[in-house]
Every structure is written in structure tokens, then in C-alpha cells.
Amino acid sequence: MTETAVSMIQELKVHGRTTNERAPLTLFWTASGFECNVSGTELWVEVEVTYDIYEPWFSYTVNGDWIGRQMLLPGRYWIPMFRGMNPEKIKNVRFYKDLQAMSGDGNSYIHIHALRHDGVFYPVEEKKLKIEFIGDSITSGEGLFGAKEEEDWVPMFFSALRDYACLTAKELDAEYRVFSQSGWGVYNSWDNNRNSAIPKYYKEICSLMPGEENERLGGNQPHNFSTWQPDVIVVNLGTNDVAGFDQPEWVDEITGERHKMRREENGSFCKEDVNAFKGAVADFLKTLRECNPNAQIIWCYGMLGIPFQMSIMEGISSYMEKSGDQKVSYLQLPNTDETNVGSRQHPGVLCHKQAAEVLVGYIKQIL
């Protein structure tokens, strides 16, 4: 049995937006991890796990099929992936961070140090298609584990492998990355927090993680977009923004800044706030285009209803009008109802499958 540092395995494929550091490799985002093709009878991975509140979970596949899923304890230790297998055959193994980057816990990380094995590593073939998924809890796979009645907001109920992003990428044989945060929006979070807006963090590696550890790990560094250019960007945002209309005002404890999506007396959405949201949509599209000059951008919406659909479309429309950009479109995804709901009132496995089907059909059409 040999132990090889990740930095020494040329054939290792790293998934997800991260730094150049490989000693160890730090996993920030949902579905980030590594993939390898390896012969031999056994494979182990050496992880180093830290957290204060929210423990990370991981899942892994062997030859594309889900094998295991477990909670990670703090510390540095070895985890077995497989053993007792045919030494000659090459096995494809992929390790997935099941949990999103947790902006609420600046110490919640998985680091990958090394692999222990008795075989040989072989290159992982590059996919012809690359997709980036940008979203909120839906894209973070929240509610894809756990019984329907579950209400606790805990890492256990997040899944990288059951969500529409993973299913879509698998069906299209695409490499994919996820950039998502539960509760966040384009313009504000579900509870009107203006800082919890995805676009503010898009240009750095993982700047929504707070604190010194993230600084040390390089999460706040600018992301070099030239290293990975997606063919398709799927934005699935807007669901939380609209929740703000029915939530109390947010006050920034430090700056005193205040914000709330307001309703008119007749109950309709305040025009000014809707316009600000539309502006945020248009601005984010501009940012996305600057960073990804050739990607087809698909703004998806609808897995938890379509109350803000017209405003999203108007935001898109205004961006397209101004920019002349023709590679942007809007796609409605299937809604959640009692037949396809998961835990925590979120879309369940069936809803994510249905969404992936619609998205796959659409992407095939436009490419």
C-alpha cells in the first residue's frame, strides 16, 4: 500500500472552484471534490476536517454509482473508499462535498491530503461540456435528505448528489461546478439582508466564507476565470429575494444600513423595490458575461413557485436590450407540490429529477 500526497498525483482531477493549493486541497463548494481513475484492490483518502458549528458531509461514487455517505468528524484521518476489488480493473472514484460552503461557520472545511492505494493512477478524461450552476438552497440540494417532517437546518439534509445540478451534468456527460448559498438571492436574502446577495461574491474564489481561516486558505482571492470557462451557466436565483416582502426589515448591526422589500397598501409589491431587484438581475448578467464571454446563460426559476417571474424576465430583457447579448434566456423549472416535496418544505428528489429533465432538454436544444 502506497500513500501519495494529492499534490503528487498528476492524474487527479479536482472538481469545484478552489485555490491552486494542493497541500492540502481545500474543498469550498457543494459538489467540489476530486475524481480519479485507479487500479488496485484498495483506495483510502486522507482528509482533514474542521468546523465550529456545521460539520461537513461527503458522498462518493465508484464507477459512477453512489456508494457511501457520512458525517465527517473533526481531525485528520484516513477514510476507506473501497477494498477487496479486482486489482487489474481501473475504478473511477469521485469524492463529493455534500455540504455547501457554510457562510455561517468560518471554520467548516474539508481538506484532502493524500490517497493510499495499491494500484496505479490513470488520467481522467476531460468532458466536452462544462456547466456552472449558481443558486440558493435549491442548488445546494437542501431538503434532499430527511423525512418530510424534518425542520432542523442541519448539514445532514443537504445533498450534492441528488440535486438537479448533478443530475443534469450526469445526463449531459458534463463537468460542473456549483456556486450556491441557502437563503440568498440576487438582490437580498430571504430576510432582506442586502449582504447576502450572490453577485457580491461571484468574482472571488469563495469570499462568502467569513473570518481569518478563509483568508488564510485563499478563499477571498480573486477567481481566475480563464482557468475554467463554462459553456453553460445556469442561474437559479430569485426565490429568496421575493420572500423579503413578507419578512421584517433587516438592519446591518455594524453599518446601520436598513433594507426591506416593501408592499404597497393594496398588497402589491412596491414598484421601487421590484425595480431594484430587476436592476440586480441585469447587473448580475453583466458580471457573468464579463467573466464568461462565451457561455450560454440560462436563468432558471420556478422550483418553489413563480411569483417573481415577470420581474426576472424584465431584468433579463433590460440587460439584453442594453447589451445586445443574445446568449441569455429564461427557463421555467417544474414546481414543488405535495407529490415531489422533500424535507424542510424544499423540492424533493422527484422534483429535482423533473427539473433536470427539463433543463437537459433545453440545453440540448440551444447548444
Next chain:
Amino acid sequence: MTETAVSMIQELKVHGRTTNERAPLTLFWTASGFECNVSGTELWVEVEVTYDIYEPWFSYTVNGDWIGRQMLLPGRYWIPMFRGMNPEKIKNVRFYKDLQAMSGDGNSYIHIHALRHDGVFYPVEEKKLKIEFIGDSITSGEGLFGAKEEEDWVPMFFSALRDYACLTAKELDAEYRVFSQSGWGVYNSWDNNRNSAIPKYYKEICSLMPGEENERLGGNQPHNFSTWQPDVIVVNLGTNDVAGFDQPEWVDEITGERHKMRREENGSFCKEDVNAFKGAVADFLKTLRECNPNAQIIWCYGMLGIPFQMSIMEGISSYMEKSGDQKVSYLQLPNTDETNVGSRQHPGVLCHKQAAEVLVGYIKQIL
């Protein structure tokens, strides 16, 4: 956080055929384990795991929903089940041994020592229905994990949670036990071994596990059938017996005994051997009835084809004729084809779902 020995938790429900020993509780069979209702924010389980060749795996559910699955390393250590949850709410947790009793490794065991928690245990409600499943690799859930192309015979590809036994019990809200061994039959194993016949071991707790450790653990002790009387017994055997017609003769290395299911010159099954098989079917039914006076016995067959169907029926028929026993019946289960196959050419998840559906419908009818 409190650590409580399993032997001290009155409210703990033990699943699966085992001894009376609780310090620790030894898990022998597929789907054996424990179940508890517990409040508090965290729950951990202290396991002790041994094996020479075949490492055990486990899965667990929280409130009935599958949460985790992992390979178990040797040693005695704590594993987390959940953390960070609402302290007030009572969580139902069930731990499943994913791997069958491994007759090929006399040291492959999971022992449960204790639970660590910060809540209170509550009783687990007794189910109104009890079902025992007796079978081979199909009932051991072989092939329910792993990609279709997998051929390695390793513990990783066995599943207690995805098999028709678990699905049937869940749908009927029944407590269930599994008594099964991959490759074995009623009369002989797939490779003509006359010792690998399930009926020979039915009266002891787990006598198909070899060696001193099993002796020490009590696996060779007679099973006290009065402690757990099933309402329904599902026998799913016969698939391996028929394989012997196309396998070489078996020779017992110690006794020199020889056996082979033979074909006539025209290719048809040798009558004498078929009759011996039928006799074994009838004899096993007699045994089952002696041990379980009131159970409905359903002999199932068909998930890997029905070549031996007529002979099984004739065995049943001859038993019923002789005994006058009316509570025995035969049920064909859905076959495996390219649409529902799993790994290792075994029935896949879809096939087990289809089988459970047929079985549930039938059990509802006869009860």
C-alpha cells in the same frame, strides 16, 4: 452528553435474530440492528467491528429516511448518527447491518456497545405485523449498490435498505427479519455444495457462521422460536439450486461426499435430482411449520427467472397434500431484465421495488 450501555437502555428495540447477550449486542444477519426513539441534539453509537476478509457495512435512517452508509473499519469506536438537532423533538433512529452473515469469514461481526446522547429514550412502538424473509443473494440485497458492470463479490455491493424485504416491511408497517445467504439454496448451493443449504441452519441462531468466534458469540445455539413468531414467512429460494445443473460436481474435502445436479442426455433435468430437490422443498416447509405454527408461508420465486417453478410447486404441493397444511402458497415475483438489473447481474433497485409491490399486494390479500 451521556454514554449508556446498550444493556441499560430498556427502550432500545433490537432487530434481527441474535442471542440474549447485550454487552455487547452482536449483529449477525442482514438488516439486523437496533432502533430507538430519542430526544436531544446528538446521538452516537459505539461499535466494535471485526473481520478477516469481508468488512461489514452499515446504513441508518432518521425518522424513516435513509441518512448514511459507510464501510466499517476494525476496532471499537464511536460513530455519529446526528448532531445539531432540535433538542425537544423525538427522533426515530434505526441502524441496519447492510451485509449478510458472511459464512466465508468467521470473524465478520458488528457489535453494538453503547449510545452517547443528550436526550431521553422513549419506547419504540411494537408493529402489528411480523415478517421473516428467508433467501439467498437476492434477499441479502446483493447487487443493489454498484454500477451495472461491477463483477467483484465484495460487501460494498450488498444492501439491507434497498432490498424487497425492507421495502415490503416498510409498506406494510411490519417488523421483519432476514435469514439469507448468497449462493445458497434449499437443497444445494449454486456450485452443488450440499452443505450450503439454508434448511440445515434454520433452527440455530446463526450456525452458518464458521469457527470459534461464532461458538463464543452463541451463534451456534438453538434459536428460541417462541421469542419471535412471524405472521408471514417469505421463502425466496430455488434460484441457486437450479444453477447446479450447469456446474461441476462438488466434492466435500473432508468427508469425500460428492454431489451434482445432473442433466439427462437430451439436456433435460435428471428426474432423480429434481425429486430430491422437491423433497427438500417439502422438508423445509415441514421444518418451518414446526417452528412457526401459525405463520402464512409464501414461497416466492422468479426474480432471476422461473426455470424451477414447476418443481418448487410440486414440492409445495406434496407437502400440502401430506400435511393438510392450508397456510402455504406460491407467488411468482417480477423477473430481472435489462431495464431493472443492478450490479453483478442481480436484480436492481427497480426490480426489488416491483417485487415488493407484488408481495405487498399479495400479503394484504391473504391476511
Next chain:
Amino acid sequence: MTETAVSMIQELKVHGRTTNERAPLTLFWTASGFECNVSGTELWVEVEVTYDIYEPWFSYTVNGDWIGRQMLLPGRYWIPMFRGMNPEKIKNVRFYKDLQAMSGDGNSYIHIHALRHDGVFYPVEEKKLKIEFIGDSITSGEGLFGAKEEEDWVPMFFSALRDYACLTAKELDAEYRVFSQSGWGVYNSWDNNRNSAIPKYYKEICSLMPGEENERLGGNQPHNFSTWQPDVIVVNLGTNDVAGFDQPEWVDEITGERHKMRREENGSFCKEDVNAFKGAVADFLKTLRECNPNAQIIWCYGMLGIPFQMSIMEGISSYMEKSGDQKVSYLQLPNTDETNVGSRQHPGVLCHKQAAEVLVGYIKQIL
């Protein structure tokens, strides 16, 4: 057996937009017909059928279940609905015109004269919900009969009973009407004809049927909207308008008027034409609101792709902005692909089912 003129049967429910004339009752639109609750062993209907080119077809249900479907020959004659049934039981019978109003054949009509029966008529209960469906070939159910390879544009391949309108109404237990024409749009037809725009004909009973016979039958009379106010209007238009970009210019043979949806040199849609389309969307919404002050209006689109989605949304948006009307929304319906296509490259039975499911979910939500 009694023969009773339709005008004499108070309990008869007439479906579909038509005149006040009942001697006979004329059926213009898809899914128009009659419904009755009647006891007795037999029921016959006396029809009078005319056409020059396109023969009408009808289907009927007994107690909600589809029973028959046939081509109608010209002439006046009796057709049996059922016979030999239990005389006491009340049967619900509904007769559906399977074919749309055929603007290409001014003599294509079904008239209903009388019913022959040996039972008693009972009132048909009023539904609590009323829905109007306005559309093109999709809403006319084109392609819902016939093998995939069929290309003939013939009445045989139109179906009132398999289309999403019927399925949606059935699921919601709603009364419904269909106002649709194959090949037509909001602003122009698939071949750029400006006269083949649904909005031009919305205010009359059935003014898109040409010629003297329609004049005589009253199809050109204004429709009295106060007689039937829908709770929901589903507009499913826009699919044909966009086809004009790739079709030759249309020239009106009489007035010499010319029209074409043009492309820019770079292949994109000509802005001026797109704006005219948006205007037509907005104008039609204004008309719909004038005629139906309280209806929820849902503009649906997507069963044959979403190339014009942004423009439809912008048209809706501009209408809502100007009018302040909040009871208008946009809903994307499932697309047609190789798995759900019917004959003539149109959405098939499965696609219409999927569409109905989405629409039902959405209507339940907004009501």
C-alpha cells in the same frame, strides 16, 4: 322510445360558444357539444352534418369514460350512444366535436336536432369553475391521433378529448370552452397572414368561419360575454407567430396588403416586427380583460419550444404596466421531444398530460 327535440330538453347542458338557436343546436368549436343525465336503456342522437372538404368527427363519453369516436358522414341521421343498459341508473353522456371550427371549409358543421331515449332526463350540475382555452393547433388537439409518421393535415388527427384543455378541465372539475385555430397566432399566422390572428375574431361567436352558411347560422354575430364568464382564461398563442420569420411574405390577394416577420442580416429577429408582436400581445390582453372583467388570465407557451418567450413576457409586462391589471401571468408548459411527440410533429398524448399537470398545479395555486 321517445324522440325529443333538443330545444325541448330543459335539462340538456350545451357546451361551447354558440348561438341561442336550438332547432337545431350548431356546434362550431373544438369540444363543443352537449351533456345530459338520462336514465333508460338506450340513447341516440340525431345529427345533421355538412362539409365540403373537412368532415367533422365526434367522440363521446359515458359516465366520464371515453366510449366512441367516428367520422361523420354528410346528412341527417341517428347515431346510437348506448343500448342494453340498466333502465334505472342515470347515465351521464357527453358528446364532443373532435374537430376545430374549420376556417378552410365554410360548410363544415355538426348540428344536433334531437335525442331518442326510453328514460328520463335529469339536470346536469353546474361546475364551480369555468375555464376558456384560446389557442392554435396545440389547443385544437392536432396530432393527438395518428402514427408519428403521419403528415396529412386531415380532421382524423384532431382530438378534443386527449388535449391538455380537456385534461385540465377534468382534473379541476371545471366547465370549459375552446377557441382555437390551427396555424394561427396573436399577430400573424405561421405563414405571415395578418388575417389569421385570433384576436380579430374573439368578440364574435365564430366569425373565422367564412361564407354565407356561417352568416345564416349566426356565427358572425357578436358574442354576448355576459352569458358565460370564465374564472380562468388560458391563452396558448405565439407558437405560429414566430414561424413567420422563416416563411415567405404573405400577400393578401384582395387588398394587396403584404406582411412578413423579418430577420436582421445577422439572423436575429427584426426589432420592429418583434415590437409589433408585443403590441399584439398587449392589445389582446386588453380585449380579453374588457370582455372578461374578473378572469385570471394565464398566458401559456412552450409546448413547441420557447423562442418567443421573452417577447411574450414583454408584451404581457407592457400591458400590466399600462393597465395596472394584476390578474395576468405567464406560465411555461412542457416542451415536445422525441419521447412525447404525437403525429404531424405536434405534442402527443404524453406531452398534453404533462402540460395539463403543470397547468392544474398552477391554477390551483392562483385561485
Next chain:
Amino acid sequence: MTETAVSMIQELKVHGRTTNERAPLTLFWTASGFECNVSGTELWVEVEVTYDIYEPWFSYTVNGDWIGRQMLLPGRYWIPMFRGMNPEKIKNVRFYKDLQAMSGDGNSYIHIHALRHDGVFYPVEEKKLKIEFIGDSITSGEGLFGAKEEEDWVPMFFSALRDYACLTAKELDAEYRVFSQSGWGVYNSWDNNRNSAIPKYYKEICSLMPGEENERLGGNQPHNFSTWQPDVIVVNLGTNDVAGFDQPEWVDEITGERHKMRREENGSFCKEDVNAFKGAVADFLKTLRECNPNAQIIWCYGMLGIPFQMSIMEGISSYMEKSGDQKVSYLQLPNTDETNVGSRQHPGVLCHKQAAEVLVGYIKQIL
């Protein structure tokens, strides 16, 4: 337009067991009819229909897709199949008798006289596989039309096109024939009538139709089995035989013969009667083999429960033992429950689909 007598159309394919007479062609059994490949714009069929009580119904397909279904009035007249189609293209048209041979109405027949057309007939390709289905109401497609609550026993609720026989043949691209009678069994009918046993009539063309008209038409003539040898025979009988245990004794009004399937005092089936049933199963298999030397015979059972399964198997077993015939097997079909039931408590469309799926899989395996 040309009118051509059926006897003059060499290219016409006749389906179903019938006489050699073609002027006209008489249709006796479910799914009997004709098939043709024809060019031209129109096709009409001249039928002659008679009945006293039970009117026949027919369905037809164009290019394999179901197009129409209607009740047939008495008399001789022309019915349109299609019109307005592309004159060049060859259309495949098949006419199906939807109703079984009605042993309760000696005058219920459809005769086919001629076809009217403006095209040319082309040969119908012979299928490589031939299947005969022998059964009761299930195989006659009873309950495949009509709402669940329907209880009237009328022709309207029988369907040739929705039943498992048609679906199986379509999936296997096989030619098929149906020999079936509602309420009948192998040994006795549901109400203990010993004359209503399918085997008694198997050797003649259609001798279960009573009266002079059948004599005149040749229905009582011996069937020449050499003209059509099936590769597979599906027997789906036994469901009615067992009903006799709970029905009153039958008395033959003419001969005074009496019969009843009896129960023992403890409620179990009377052994003597069960043995007589088993004998009837064995005897029928002997007859089938005599008439069809090379066919695979599959005895199916289970679409309305499996109470008589063991007895059927024992009958089969005893036949196989005595004859040495190896080309006989037993197959259980999916049961009817609340999710797949049709009208009149019979298997519905979904149940027939499920049955066809199982049967198709099995036939593929054994051929």
C-alpha cells in the same frame, strides 16, 4: 372510387379463426378482422351486421394507431375509414371486431363484403411470430372501456385493442388470434355450467355460437389447424372455474345434468372437484398439443388473483409427467387492485399493460 369485393382482394390479410368463405368474410372472434396496405385518398368498408341482443362494435387503426371505435347498427352499409389523405402514400389499415363471439346471441355477427377505394392494394407482410390467446372475459377485453362504477354486461365495455393479447402481439410484432369467452373456464363456467368449458369447442371454427345461423355460416365446422400453426399458445383460464365454489349448483335444463364445485365442511375446496379440474387442465393441454405440435404453451393466470394456482400447476405437472412434453410452462400475471382496475371489477388498461409486459419478457426468453 372503386368498390372491390373482399374475395377479389388478393392482398387482403384476414385475421382470426374463420371459414374459407369470403363472400362475405364472417368475423367470429375478438380481434378478428382484416388488414390491408392501400394507397389512395379514401377507404371505405362495406359491412353487414346482424344481432338480436348484443350489437357488435369495431375499432380500427391506421398505420398502427387507433383511429375510431363505434357501435354497429344492423344492416348492410358502408363505413368510412379515412379520407383526404395523400394519394401516393401507402396506408396500413386494420379493422378489429371489438366484441367476442357472443354465445348468448346466435345472430351477433359482422360480415365484411367489400372495400371502396381510389388506390392500389399492396401485400401485407407476414409476421415471423404467431400467437394464439385462449381465455375468458380477461382475454375478451371485458372491462377495458367504461367507468369504474359500470356494472352492465354490455358489448360497449369489451375491447380488442386495449387487452393484453393485442399489446403483447404488438410489442413482439406478432400475428395473433383470440379464442375466448366471458365467464367460461377449463372445466366449468363461473356459475358451474359444465357446457361452458372452452376445451369442448376448441376443435371447431366457432362452435360455441348457438343456432342455425352459425350452422349456416360454418362456425360448427372443424377447424383445419394446418392452416395456421401458432408458435406460442397463451392459455389464460382457471379464473371462472374457481368461482363455482361459491355459486349455486347448475342444472342442465335439457339433460338434467347437475354440477357444482363443492367446498368441504371446513371451507376448503372439495378434493374430488379439484381433481376433476386438474384433469380438465391436463386434458386440454393434450388437446392443444395434438392440434399444435410445435407450439410453446404458456398457461397464464393471476390477473384476478391466484386462488387456483396450485391446482393449475398440478394439472400441468401431471400432463407433463405423462406426456414427457417439455414445451409447456406456467406464468403468473400481475393482479388487479384498486390502482389498475377497469370497469365491471375487471382488470383495467394499466393491468393489461403490466400483464403484456410480463408476458413479452417471458416469451422473448423462451423463444
